Amino acid sequence: MAKKRKLPPNYMDILFERNPEQKWNQNEDSSVSLEMEHSGFFDRIAQRFFKKPRVSHIALDKYGSAVWLALDGTKTVFDVLNMMNEKFPDEQDKMLNRLVQFMYVLQTNEFITQKGIAPTAK
DSSP states (O other), rough: OOOOOOOOOOOOGGGEOOOOTTTTTEEEOOEEEEEEESOOOOOOOHHHOOOOOOOOEEOOOOHHHHHHHHHHHEEEEHHHHHHHHHHHHGGGHHHHHHHHHHHHHHTTTTSSEEEOOOOOOO
16 A cells, blocks of 8 residues: 655635734734834843844735735735735735745744635635
8 A cells, every 4th residue: 555645735725813912003004014123132131232123013014014904814925915915916926936035924923824825725
């Protein structure tokens, strides 16, 4: 009997959600800013000697804000891409690359977490 090989999920079928521990706020113009706390050893040295702030506020542009607000754990990357293409039709040719790179940065910095895979994709 042949052993079934499990294939990795298609990136477009992954569900992401905002990290519940991540502090953020939405401004009146619907733009989003994220808070990034600097709490490591070297960060504390920089804060003490170079007056580096303990918390940085990262202002997202209109694309980043739209993606951030869409990441609620119910939409796949494909759903977010379609939403972005509808919202910004003049940017469709660049949107896939822009979205994947931005999602990578968010995930690398632990601003978002992978919730799972869309049930229809399994």
